Amino acid sequence: MNETLGTNIMRLRKEAGLTQEQLANALGISYQAVSKWENGVSCPDISTLPLLADLFSVSIDSLFGRETVALTVVQEEPKKSAPDYPWPDDDALYAVLFRGHNYIGSGNVDGHQKKRIEFCYEGPAINICSDFSVTCQGDVQGDVKAGGSVDCGEVGKGVYAGGSVNCDMVGGSITAGGSVTCDTVGGNVSAGGSVTCDDVGGSVSAGANVTCDSVGGDVRANSVQCDEVSGGVFRMN
Numbered sequence: 001m002n003e004t005l006g007t008n009i010m011r012l013r014k015e016a017g018l019t020q021e022q023l024a025n026a027l028g029i030s031y032q033a034v035s036k037w038e039n040g041v042s043c044p045d046i047s048t049l050p051l052l053a054d055l056f057s058v059s060i061d062s063l064f065g066r067e068t069v070a071l072t073v074v075q076e077e078p079k080k081s082a083p084d085y086p087w088p089d090d091d092a093l094y095a096v097l098f099r100g101h102n103y104i105g106s107g108n109v110d111g112h113q114k115k116r117i118e119f120c121y122e123g124p125a126i127n128i129c130s131d132f133s134v135t136c137q138g139d140v141q142g143d144v145k146a147g148g149s150v151d152c153g154e155v156g157k158g159v160y161a162g163g164s165v166n167c168d169m170v171g172g173s174i175t176a177g178g179s180v181t182c183d184t185v186g187g188n189v190s191a192g193g194s195v196t197c198d199d200v201g202g203s204v205s206a207g208a209n210v211t212c213d214s215v216g217g218d219v220r221a222n223s224v225q226c227d228e229v230s231g232g233v234f235r236m237n
Contacts, residue, residue, distance in 0.1 A: 003040040004065045010038040012056040012063075027051055092127035092142070095119035095134070118148070133163060149178065164193065173202065180206075188217065195221070203231060 013023050013034075020038070024031040027048060036042040044052060053060045119130040122137040133148030141156045149163035157172040159165050164178035173187030174180055180191040188202035189195050195206040203217030204210050210221040218231035226233075 005043060005063055006038045006040045008063050008065060009034070009044075009052065012052075012058065013038075016056060023055075026055060090127070092129050093121065093125050095128075095130035095132055119146075134161075143172070150176075158187065165191075179208070 013020070018026070019031075020034040021031040024034045027034075029048070033042070033044075037044055049060050049063065053063060056063075117132040118135060119128070119132050120135045120137075121128065124138045125136070125140045127142035127144075128134055128136070128140055129143075129145045131147040134144055134146040134150045134152065136144070136152035139154040139156070140152060143157045143160070144150050144152060144155050145160045147162045149165065150159050150161040151166045152159075153167065154169045155167055155171065157170075159167060159170050159172075159174045159176070161174075161176045161178070163176065165174055165176045165180045165182065167174075167182045169184045170182055171186045174182070174185055174189045174191070176190070177192045179193030180189055180195045180197065182189075182197045184199045185197055186201045189197065189200055189204045189206070191205070192207045194208040195204050195210045195212065197204075197211075198213045200212055200214070201216045204212065204215050204219045204221065206221040208221065209223045210219055210226065212219075212226045214228040214230075215226055216230050218234065219226060219229050220234045220236060222236050224233050224235065
């Protein structure tokens, strides 16, 4: 490398019509130093290289006999921001409807209700939240929330449905826009239609009839047929 650098300094000096002494004076060094560079005995100090390059109007790379290589900079694509989902980032199963990037939710599609859309799930789940009806072939550890009806086996916590509810056992409460048919409910039952259950741990409020074995709280309905009611019975008609 010393020889290549020295040879290039000599060539550039001569092309510029300078003597070793003139070059040394321009750089503020002794002409002996220039002689040593050109003979490959030593190299210029790193701080001197920019001065040499500027003096000869060349790049530092060319002093060493290197061609300047243009580096191709690969620009990374900007990371896309995560969509603003209308639900938390948890372990629940979500069944929703989008049109493009627009979340439709429980509204209409072109004026038509989403009556034919149903979320069917096979296997155990922690929580289920659906804008549509839900059918489960397995147990749900937590809650089930549906814009339509719910048809499941065992639900560990509560059920909230825009339509009817048909379950084996519900550990929490049930709120339904339609009728409720269950074996056992640990909490309260509020239904827009009739309620048919074996045992209800809390109170029952129905828009139609109530037929149960035992109810742990009050019963409010049009007609009541229960074996045992721990609270009061209030007929709405």
